[in-house]
Amino acid sequence: MKNRTYNILFHTHTVSGIVISVVLYVIFFAGSFSFFRDEIINWERNESVEITDAIQLDFDTALDTLNSQYNLYGRDIEIRKTHQEQRVNISLGASKDTLATEDTKTSKFLYLDTKNYAQNSYIESYSLGEFLYRLHFFAQIPYPVGYYLSGFVAFFFLFAIITGVLVHWRKIVSNFFIFRPLQKLKTLWTDAHTALGMLGLPFQFVYAVTGAFFMIKLLIVAPNVMVLYDGNETKLYDDLEYNHPHFKLGKNTLTTAFSANTYIEKTQALWDDFNVTEMHIFNYGNENMHVLVSGHIDCSDKFTGIGDAIYKVGSGVLVSKKDPIENTSYLDGVKNTLYRLHFGDYGGYALKIISFILGLISCFVIISGVMIWLVARDKKKIPEKKRRFNERVVRVYLAICLSMYPITAASFIAVKAFQPVDKSFIYSFYFMGWLLLSIFFIIKKDLNFINKYTLLSGSILGFLIPIVNGCVTKNWIWKSFANKQFQIFFIDAFWVVLSIISMWIYFKLSKKDATMPK
């Protein structure tokens, strides 16, 4: 590579990396915890559910419960399972009946407990798991600012990945096993940055592309709507099969009996290992009532196996179906792959844990990149004032990034200790705590101190999490293990392991400090 090319790529990599570093760190840190979003939520509620893709629900009882309260006649109803929780999502569309009361002409969204049929609104269901999940795309910043911020950061991350790989191109093989932690600080950071960057490359590339897609897909979609579809957005989403079909409301009410469960059974009989993840009912209680049952076959059988069946309730006839086993369309393949790769939900806990580790490795790559930037500019020929400024920038960066670990651990304790907590409590605890910790570490003026004490405090708080959980719920870690309440056990054990590792690193760092001459 020519010297010129190398220097240009090097510079663009440095600048793009430095600009996005803090935001990207927050995304990766919160995102890594989001792999365990459902486990965290179940742990918070002290609930444990059987891990299935399929909805475990008596649909008839659920619909009767809803009908007595909301009068479902003429509405479109959707029951969906999107997470491993004891609650399913219920969307009630506005009634299409012109004679309906004002109240039934409004749409509603709620969560329904699959065991005791209790209802919860979104706000009532808010949890730390949801908070961390939403933090990883900055949903707390008013829409659309947060979404676009995270989307463009993902996009510039892609740019930084491409330039980074090109810069490192000639040394990918030769430097892969090189690690010189003892030579000097600069080589330690550089070797760590390149080796871990290479190891995590496929992972990071996938998250950069899919992350950009999730958050700023509008930039791709909007021109297509305007030019290809002459502004007809619905047609585009119909073509991309994001919309359900439409059925008009008939004049008369349904005369035959209706049992939702039979349609679930009918559909499951069509294909082996078919998991029903959604039921969509059109025109409830009307002569033109239809039921759509959709889902997928097990991932272990087929990576993309999405299918559905639509029935007309009056006659019980299967109107149309999409076979999940034969002829998977390219469209379904891409949609499913983009989603699955990002959520990492196709390989059980092994994949989630590996993804979590790779996520934290990405955090380390970001931090080491910032450290290279600092160390490379910490030279005698650079004016003292400039060096002090650089040091201050990195100090602020590190203080913000690294204090995420203790404040996240503290929040796990807080949501247990101050139960029941609501959205505003989680917001104020996490953000205020984060701010105070950051300020404290910035004032300390010592990078080494920030590094060591965020690890130590996070580790101590992490050890307290299973203890606090045990005290509050009496469901100690050995009890949840014995009772096979896996999600509850997992979060407790997860924090113990995480705390042991960070404590070990803390002692390693302390020992090194003691032996290193000042």
Place this chain on the structure above:
Amino acid sequence: MPANPKYLSSNWQRFAKISAGFLGGYLVTISLHIALSYWLNHVHVIITETFTGFILWASLMVVAFLAKNGWKIWVIYLLLSALFSIAIYFSKIYHPLLS
């Protein structure tokens, strides 16, 4: 070792390269994909664009930075977009998606 500044452009050149990569690159990416939509299966092209769009756009940004002259790369990107737009224009008349 920060990059050697003798290889880096300054002021207007820098502005030209950043804007060419970000805006010009976007125009090329979008116009190319839309033009292709008329001649290949448009649903396939649109759903493919969800990932190739971002990869191509980011790559075009890299190319813009490597250019000797930032304004020249702007001209190239605009010419490419114009070419694809002409293709779109005629495709829309003779081969429309919505009939």
